[in-house]
Amino acid sequence: MTGFRSALHSIITKSTLRALRHRNFALVELAGWFSSGGVWFYRIGIQVLTWELTHSGLWLGIIAAAEAIPGILLSPVAGAYADRYDRLVMARIVQFVIMSVTAILAFATFAGWVDIYALLVLAMAHGAAAGFWTPVRLAMVPNLVPKEDLTSAIALHATMFNLARFLFPAMAAPVLAIWGAGMAFALNAASYLIYLVVLFFIVLVNPDERAERGAGMLANLKEGLAYVTGQVPVKQLFLMLIFTAVFMRAYLELLPGISDTIFSRGADGVAILVSAAGFGAMIGSLAVGNITRREMLLRIYFTSVLVAVLSLILFAATSQFWFGVAAVAVLSGAQMGVNVTAQVVVQSSVRGSLRGRVMSLWGVTNRSGPALGALLLGWMAVHIGFQWPILLAATLTGAVGIYVWSQRRAMQAAMEEDQAKL
Known part of the structure; x- marks a missing residue:
């Protein structure tokens, strides 16, 4: 057992996994993996629901654009806020908003209240919140590990994202086939809830200086x-x-x-x-x-x-x-x-x-x-x-x-x- 522990310690401290030595990063990364997986349930679910409502390739493109454009436009603004204010507090707020939007979408889908126009509005809201999340998420990574483990942290972040990208879409297929898009959205909301809870159990161990608030946006x-x-x-x-x-x-x-x-x-x-x-x-x-x-x-x-x-x-x-x-x-x-x-x-x-x-x-x-x-x-x-x-x-x-x-x-x-x- 001692030999196993020694080997495990060597793997964690000397390999790509060494960033996992740090509790805050390990918690965020594990929760982030579930959240990334949940996003794939959402993405596939919203595509399937759009097709079921319209049977239109044009509407598939419109919903995709409605999701992407607000995030692209708002992301620089979110980055400025992430430099002005406490990133951890901002992360909690944004996660709560994304979770709430997705939960509303899940409830409305289960209740049969969603038409294509309601879906359009909720997709825009989700995209806007996601646009705020990306710069906060990326900016927080160096605040969770010491500088010497930054390469490991970024590499692990990329690895976990790619692992979620190719595991969870396959899991989404039977969920959609058996329970429909509403369940896919509900599971996504649950993944956000897990992430939100974790954000209340971590601290930023290597916080950055903040930008001056006196200057305009x-x-x-x-x-x-x-x-x-x-x-x-x-x-x-x-x-x-x-x-x-x-x-x-x-x-x-x-x-x-x-x-x-x-x-x-x-x-x-x-x-x-x-x-x-x-x-x-x-x-x-x-x-x-x-x-x-x-x-x-x-x-x-x-x-x-x-x-x-x-x-x-x-x-x-x-x-x-x-x-x-x-x-x-x-x-x-x-x-x-x-x-x-x-x-x-x-x-x-x-x-x-x-x-x-x-x-x-x-x-x-x-x-x-x-x-x-x-x-x-x-x-x-x-x-x-x-x-x-x-x-x-x-x-x-x-x-x-x-x-x-x-x-x-x-x-x-x-x-x-x-x-x-x-």
Whole structure:
């Protein structure tokens, strides 16, 4: 038993799992996993309910937009509030609001009161609350662990998200088939309740300084944008983030068309490709979480960019299905390497009083970029097929990657200067 405990302690303290040594982070991460899973019940449930009410593809798009747009618009404002006020208190309030909206939707669905217009209003309310949640959630991570475990914390956060993304949708299917969308919404509300309760049992052990409240909201937003566009290495990483979000991740939204037209596989091909992406993402995030030396971050970052670009080129160039599956797995793992290392650098570099605003812009880019890229590449695919647009996307991202790589010495120097200030 002593040997087992010693081995377990070694795994937790020396691997990606080392952030779990910290009680506050471990509680939040476990509750967050259930909450992320509940969100998938909500997403699939609202799609199914929309279809049942309208049998309209247009309404599916309208409800999706109603969910996304308020969050994208409000996220920067939420980031400013997260810098001004106590993030833990704000997290509790936002979780209560999201839980309440989802519980109302569940009750109304069970009662048979929901029509498409009520669903539209509730989707907008849910999206607005989710827009407030993202910057608070991201900004709180460095407040839950010491700086030396930040890489592990961010990697674990990404791993748990991807694990929920590929486990809970499969669980949602029988729930919807047996009990309907109302039960899916009720389970989502219950997951929010678990998260809310946990938030009352934690403290922020590494709180940031707060932004001045005297300045107006517009001035706060401008300050955050100025930091992102003017601070080395943050501006280079955000430039790369824009291209990876818009061009490198858009292929996921296009998989049904790619599976059918290039691989002749249909729905089963989509499922296999999505599973490969999830597997690669989990392996990638776990691998990157083992990084403990700050000087290694940029090296891993640029290596991951190179591997991701080459993998996307190979995926676009092949018509062999299983080779494409392997390329997607490697691509997703490399993308997690890019995302985790970049987020660690940004979170380590940004002033605490600006963290909420900076991470709100990070979240907005990650959320809106793939949809924008899918729209652009999908339009091109109508005219020239899927392969050439994806090859072009990989080439553009690679070109930007070369430019950002040329700035690596200035980026490393800025990181070392930030470290010296600690």
